[in-house]
Amino acid sequence: MRAPLLATGLVILGGAAAAAPGSVYVDQVGVGNRAVVTQSGGPGARARVVQQGDANTTRIDQAGPQSSAEAVQDGAANDTTVQQTGGAQAMRSGQAGAGNRIELRQIGPGANEAVLSQSGERNALALTQEGSANRADLSQQGEDNAMTAAQTGDNNKLKWAQEGAGLLDLNVLQSGGAAVSITQTYGGVPVAVITNGRP
Numbered sequence: 001m002r003a004p005l006l007a008t009g010l011v012i013l014g015g016a017a018a019a020a021p022g023s024v025y026v027d028q029v030g031v032g033n034r035a036v037v038t039q040s041g042g043p044g045a046r047a048r049v050v051q052q053g054d055a056n057t058t059r060i061d062q063a064g065p066q067s068s069a070e071a072v073q074d075g076a077a078n079d080t081t082v083q084q085t086g087g088a089q090a091m092r093s094g095q096a097g098a099g100n101r102i103e104l105r106q107i108g109p110g111a112n113e114a115v116l117s118q119s120g121e122r123n124a125l126a127l128t129q130e131g132s133a134n135r136a137d138l139s140q141q142g143e144d145n146a147m148t149a150a151q152t153g154d155n156n157k158l159k160w161a162q163e164g165a166g167l168l169d170l171n172v173l174q175s176g177g178a179a180v181s182i183t184q185t186y187g188g189v190p191v192a193v194i195t196n197g198r199p
Contacts, residue, residue: 022046030054040064043086048072056099058082062089065110069093080104087131088112096120104128111135123166129156132176140164147171151178 023046026035030052036059039045045067049058052074060069060082068090071080077099082091087108095102097120104127106112111133116125119141125148127136132153140147144166149158154176162184170192174180182194 024048026050028052033057035059037061037069039067043067060084062086065089065108083107084112090114091116093117094119098122100124102126106131106134114138117141127151129153132156149173152176 022039022042022044024037026049028035028051031054033051033055034057035049037047038061039047040063043064043066045062045064047060047062047069049071051058054076056073056076056078058071058080060071062069062084063086065086066088067084067086069082070092073080073095075097078095078101080093080102083105084091085107088110089106090113091104092115093102095118100118100122101124102116102118104114104116106114107130109131112129112131114127114136117139118125121143123140123143123145125138125140127138127149129136129151130153132155134151134153134156136149137159138147138149139161142164145162146166147160148171149160150173151158152175156174156176156178158180160182172180180196182192183190184192
């Protein structure tokens, strides 16, 4: 049975806190929350942070190719900031309820991938991918919304879906060969559908 980390901030710098070399796993359950994970150097670093209630926050900074990160947050103030450099990185993040905000930068050659989802209340999401053959799947549900996405390089693909309330932004920048699909709905009714290519 795991021992949840309560009302604590966990900081892991360049180390391993799980069975596999270069891997970090953090599980937090309540009140203050906070996790900072920094991994540098070799390829194939892995990080996963799971947080549930209250103030939340996650910071992951990975350097080196073929790194992957996943941050799952559940409720209250939320936040996730991840920067991955080195190329061919993967990021998956899901948030549900309250303050929200994800900001992800993936920089480096090779195919970067991001799947980011938000659900409920203040929202916001910013994505930057630099490289080639980047892939991003972004979704927001509920309340104030907003998204910003920038992809530079060749053969990029972006899927963008928003549902509910503010529906701001539509700030998309793609350079090089690119495909995009954007859908916004309000009350179950599409208010914007934009498709270019096949993301």
